[in-house]
Amino acid sequence: MIQFEKFTLANGLRVIVHQDTSTPMAVMNIMYDVGARDENPEKTGFAHLFEHLMFGGSINIPNYDEPLQMAGGENNAYTTDDLTNYYIQLPAENLETAFWLESDRMLSLAFSEKSLDVQRKVVVEEFKEHYIAKPYGDVWHKMRDLSYTRHPYRWMTIGKELSHIENVKLAEVKEFFFKFYRPVNAVMVVAGNVTTEKVKALAEKWFGDIPSGEKYKRNVPLEPEQKEGRKLEVKANVPLDALYKCWHIYPRLDRRYYITDLLGDILSGGGSSRLYQSLVKEKQLFSNIECYHFGTADAGLLCIEGKLVKGIKMEDAEAAVETELDKMKNILVAETELQKVKNKTESMMAFEDMSVMSRANSLAYYEILGDASWMNFELEKYASVTTEDILQESRNIFRKENSNTLYYYSGS
Amino acid sequence: MIETIKTPDRKIAPKIVDAVNLKLQLKPYKKLTLKNGVDVYTIDAGAEDVMAIEWVFSAGNWYEDQNLVAATANFMLKNGTSTQSAFQVNEHFEYYGSYLNRACHNETATVSLHCLTKHVGELLPAVKELLTDSTMPEEELAVYKQNMKQRLKVSLKKSDFIAGRLIDVYLYGEEHPYGKYSKEEDFDKLDRQQLINFYDQYYRRGKFVMFVAGKLPGNLEPLLNENFGDLGNNAVASKAIVAQPSAEKKFRVTNDKDGVQGSIRIARPFPNRHHPDFLKVQVLNSLFGGFFGSRLMTNIREDKGYTYGIHSFIQNHIHESAWMVSTEAGKDVCEAAITEIYKEMKDLREELVDEEELLLVRNYMMGSILGDLDGPFQIIARWKNIILNGLDENYFYNSISTIKSISAEEIQGLAQKYFNPEDFYELVVV
Numbered sequence: 001m002i003q004f005e006k007f008t009l010a011n012g013l014r015v016i017v018h019q020d021t022s023t024p025m026a027v028m029n030i031m032y033d034v035g036a037r038d039e040n041p042e043k044t045g046f047a048h049l050f051e052h053l054m055f056g057g058s059i060n061i062p063n064y065d066e067p068l069q070m071a072g073g074e075n076n077a078y079t080t081d082d083l084t085n086y087y088i089q090l091p092a093e094n095l096e097t098a099f100w101l102e103s104d105r106m107l108s109l110a111f112s113e114k115s116l117d118v119q120r121k122v123v124v125e126e127f128k129e130h131y132i133a134k135p136y137g138d139v140w141h142k143m144r145d146l147s148y149t150r151h152p153y154r155w156m157t158i159g160k161e162l163s164h165i166e167n168v169k170l171a172e173v174k175e176f177f178f179k180f181y182r183p184v185n186a187v188m189v190v191a192g193n194v195t196t197e198k199v200k201a202l203a204e205k206w207f208g209d210i211p212s213g214e215k216y217k218r219n220v221p222l223e224p225e226q227k228e229g230r231k232l233e234v235k236a237n238v239p240l241d242a243l244y245k246c247w248h249i250y251p252r253l254d255r256r257y258y259i260t261d262l263l264g265d266i267l268s269g270g271g272s273s274r275l276y277q278s279l280v281k282e283k284q285l286f287s288n289i290e291c292y293h294f295g296t297a298d299a300g301l302l303c304i305e306g307k308l309v310k311g312i313k314m315e316d317a318e319a320a321v322e323t324e325l326d327k328m329k330n331i332l333v334a335e336t337e338l339q340k341v342k343n344k345t346e347s348m349m350a351f352e353d354m355s356v357m358s359r360a361n362s363l364a365y366y367e368i369l370g371d372a373s374w375m376n377f378e379l380e381k382y383a384s385v386t387t388e389d390i391l392q393e394s395r396n397i398f399r400k401e402n403s404n405t406l407y408y409y410s411g412s
Numbered sequence: 413m414i415e416t417i418k419t420p421d422r423k424i425a426p427k428i429v430d431a432v433n434l435k436l437q438l439k440p441y442k443k444l445t446l447k448n449g450v451d452v453y454t455i456d457a458g459a460e461d462v463m464a465i466e467w468v469f470s471a472g473n474w475y476e477d478q479n480l481v482a483a484t485a486n487f488m489l490k491n492g493t494s495t496q497s498a499f500q501v502n503e504h505f506e507y508y509g510s511y512l513n514r515a516c517h518n519e520t521a522t523v524s525l526h527c528l529t530k531h532v533g534e535l536l537p538a539v540k541e542l543l544t545d546s547t548m549p550e551e552e553l554a555v556y557k558q559n560m561k562q563r564l565k566v567s568l569k570k571s572d573f574i575a576g577r578l579i580d581v582y583l584y585g586e587e588h589p590y591g592k593y594s595k596e597e598d599f600d601k602l603d604r605q606q607l608i609n610f611y612d613q614y615y616r617r618g619k620f621v622m623f624v625a626g627k628l629p630g631n632l633e634p635l636l637n638e639n640f641g642d643l644g645n646n647a648v649a650s651k652a653i654v655a656q657p658s659a660e661k662k663f664r665v666t667n668d669k670d671g672v673q674g675s676i677r678i679a680r681p682f683p684n685r686h687h688p689d690f691l692k693v694q695v696l697n698s699l700f701g702g703f704f705g706s707r708l709m710t711n712i713r714e715d716k717g718y719t720y721g722i723h724s725f726i727q728n729h730i731h732e733s734a735w736m737v738s739t740e741a742g743k744d745v746c747e748a749a750i751t752e753i754y755k756e757m758k759d760l761r762e763e764l765v766d767e768e769e770l771l772l773v774r775n776y777m778m779g780s781i782l783g784d785l786d787g788p789f790q791i792i793a794r795w796k797n798i799i800l801n802g803l804d805e806n807y808f809y810n811s812i813s814t815i816k817s818i819s820a821e822e823i824q825g826l827a828q829k830y831f832n833p834e835d836f837y838e839l840v841v842v
Contacts, residue, residue, distance in 0.1 A: 020459075022459065023786050024434075024782055025782065025783050025786060059422075060422035060423050061422070061423075065704060065705050066705060066772060067425050069703070069704075069705045069772050069773075069775060069776040069779075070428065070430075070771070070772050070775050070776075071428045071431070071775065071779070072428075072430075072431030072434070072775045072776065072778055072779020072780075072782065073779055074776075074779065074780060074783060089783050090779060090783075091429065091431055091434055091779055091782055093428075093429040093434075094426075094428045094429060094431075096426035096427075097425065097426055097428055099426075100420075100422070100425060100426050103422075104422050107422070117717070118714060118715065118716070118717040119717070120717070121716075121717025121718070122713055122714075122717050122719070122720055123720075124742075125673070125717070125718070125719050125720045125740070125741070125742055126720040128672045128673050128742065129673060129720050129740050132672050132673075133570070133571065133671060133672055133673045133740070134570065135566055135569040135570065136566075205420055206420060209419055237569075237668075237670070238566070238569065239562075239565035239566055239568075239569060240562055240565060240566060270502060270506045271490070271498065271499070271501070271502030271503075271506070272499055272502040272503035272506050273506075277499055280555070280559070281498070281499070281555060284555060284558070287558065287559040287562040287563065288559065288563075307562060307566070309558065309559075309562065310562065336507070339507070340503070340506055340507045340509075343507060343508060343509035344506060344509045345509075346509055346528070347462070347508075347509030347510065347526075347527065347528050348509070350460045350461060350462050350528060351460070351462055351526065353460055354458060354459075354460050354462065354787055354789070355786065355787065356786065
């Protein structure tokens with residue numbers, strides 16, 4: 001059970017305090033309710049580029065990193081389809097430095113041309129490093145585009161194409177900031193060796209006078225139900241053929257999300273999982289195979305991907321995957337097999353909760369989803385899943401009409 | 413009385429406690445010795461009901477006579493015993509939500525278990541079985557070889573993978589454990605009997621130490637003695653292997669004619685942790701390229717935008733090491749990036765670092781160590797590094813006092829000693 005206290009400033013900033021006196025450190029985690037799904041389809045990659053610009057100096061503080069390093073702190077940030085998160089860890093004695101830095105950049109950025117110019121280049125190199133220079137790096141550009149027709153999950157967080165990033169103007173950066181980066185659209189978690197009293201005082205002092213902003217009302221287009229299976233074949237300069245399949249699943253807050261999560265663990269994720277045992281070890285059709293999902297807030301995708309053993313035909317490999325999925329659809333999994341993946345989930349959560357940083361991050365995430373206290377009910381939700389649930393959801397998900405398949409052939 | 417909140421002056425930074433003034437302590441371990449003389453280092457701490465155990469064998473690739481034997485024997489530990497198939501072994505560990513991993517390094521090879529403390533009693537006998545009765549079945553080896561060869565094919569398409577291999581070859585030579593790398597034919601040559609022999613000598617009868625951390629059960633010592641107190645633990649002879657660095661120093665390699673980025677590696681040999689300069693050089697390294705605020709990052713990423721990231725570091729080796737700069741940069745700006753790297757070395761040789769920047773590096777390093785000591789697994793990892801390198805707790809406290817006290821003049825002296833471009837190997841792989 002993770003204990004915390006919560007209060008809201010007059011400007012709408014939600015603040016959560018999680019005390020842990022066993023550490024000498026303090027953590028500040030600020031999560032903004034904006035991600036790649038909130039972007040204009042003609043200007044993708046913006047939320048992530050913006051995250052870089054948040055380090056380019058704020059209205060009163062020309063350099064963000066130096067004073068933090070001077071205070072013995074470290075920080076980082078990430079952008080997902082759904083949200084943008086900034087976190088700092090520093091010695092608890094210097095907590096106020098974090099308040100000073102974060103409040104100033106919530107007040108306003110410096111909006112420097114030089115920073116935009118450099119960070120565009122940095123992000124272009126990030127794009128190349130992760131999505132062009134890497135074999136199979138373009139797979140998710142193609143798969144998202146195939147699987148979604150309307151929902152903004154159809155593009156990657158990094159952006160649909162380099163030109164979207166290269167063409168960003170400073171005026172757009174300002175507009176984005178004042179629309180999304182307002183107290184009313186943010187959650188702040190302060191954790192570690194801190195007291196609620198002190199956090200309250202510091203929050204009032206540093207964040208209290210920031211204009212509230214307008215609450216962002218998300219209105220992203222819903223993805224219509226897929227009525228027909230889709231398929232794409234590509235050829236690329238890679239050494240091995242690879243098979244990718246994905247199916248539409250459920251939003252993060254839907255009970256069936258938990259069923260799907262466990263169902264994926266039964267299929268893959270360990271040396272005794274079904275796909276690995278059957279297709280890598282016994283039939284030797286794949287040299288590796290995985291099943292995973294992205295944990296997105298809106299309805300996401302469950303994916304299976306594998307690289308084929310040289311000489312195996314794509315159709316044969318796919319048929320063998322379907323055979324395993326048919327078993328999921330027609331035969332109840334054993335109670336012990338379900339218990340195994342529940343146990344795995346329990347221990348994974350315990351390991352995650354060891355770090356204050358990770359606890360702070362989770363609290364912010366659940367608060368953005370709706371309520372930080374939901375963090376404490378996750379295990380119960382997993383525990384309530386039955387073998388019948390797994391069977392039923394396998395039938396619902398693994399339908400041909402709901403599937404998207406990519407044959408990724410080697411060659412050039 | 414009504415307290416009024418004054419709008420703060422945002423131009424002025426709040427007062428800080430300089431991290432150099434923090435008192436840093438490494439929680440001492442408690443040491444047990446099993447019946448067979450095996451040393452067990454333990455840290456009992458943490459709020460969650462979890463623990464980790466690591467078995468560290470003298471069974472790294474330093475000890476093999478043929479490429480990949482050590483790594484493969486280590487991998488195959490988990491792939492079947494005389495009474496259980498690989499599937500059954502995995503199922504047992506996974507049923508309890510535990511993670512059994514293994515890893516092969518240069519000097520050492522490890523087996524590690526992460527689990528909920530309440531399950532450790534069910535899991536240790538299964539680990540014992542792997543350490544005493546692993547059979548490395550022929551079919552399992554065949555699957556492993558096939559899949560590893562496929563994986564290698566994919567890796568060989570990546571410029572960073574190629575660059576990592578080549579720079580080590582230049583530094584140490586292909587015959588040295590730090591320089592040798594895997595080729596397809598090495599997998600083909602692997603033979604089950606060799607693996608069994610290696611397993612027998614370096615695991616079943618071999619030398620090991622253990623590291624245990626987390627919320628530990630009260631009966632830890634009897635539990636460990638019962639399962640591991642009668643294993644071999646015989647001394648293992650370590651061969652002296654001498655590095656044969658390349659005479660040529662500058663290399664440009666094309667791996668993919670359509671590549672969009674180059675992998676840059678610039679490196680020079682550097683002694684191990686026992687050398688008197690080692691701790692001081694950590695400070696110079698941080699300043700040069702060891703963190704986000706370093707000179708390399710500030711210039712080459714934050715000012716020029718040539719790369720997503722650039723880092724310098726001392727390789728984590730026991731016998732001898734190297735000091736390396738590593739980055740992936742746009743193909744057209746690789747040479748410009750290299751020029752800037754040497755320019756930063758020159759600045760450090762010629763100019764004293766000012767006190768403000770030096771204080772920033774000191775504070776950053778201290779804060780980083782403090783943050784890194786958070787939790788039992790991080791604490792035991794520090795101890796493991798100290799112990800396996802033949803050092804003691806003074807190493808930790810000396811590193812703290814070095815960070816606090818090193819002078820700008822000493823840093824310049826080290827830059828003049830180590831930052832001579834002619835000592836560096838230079839490689840770009842596109």
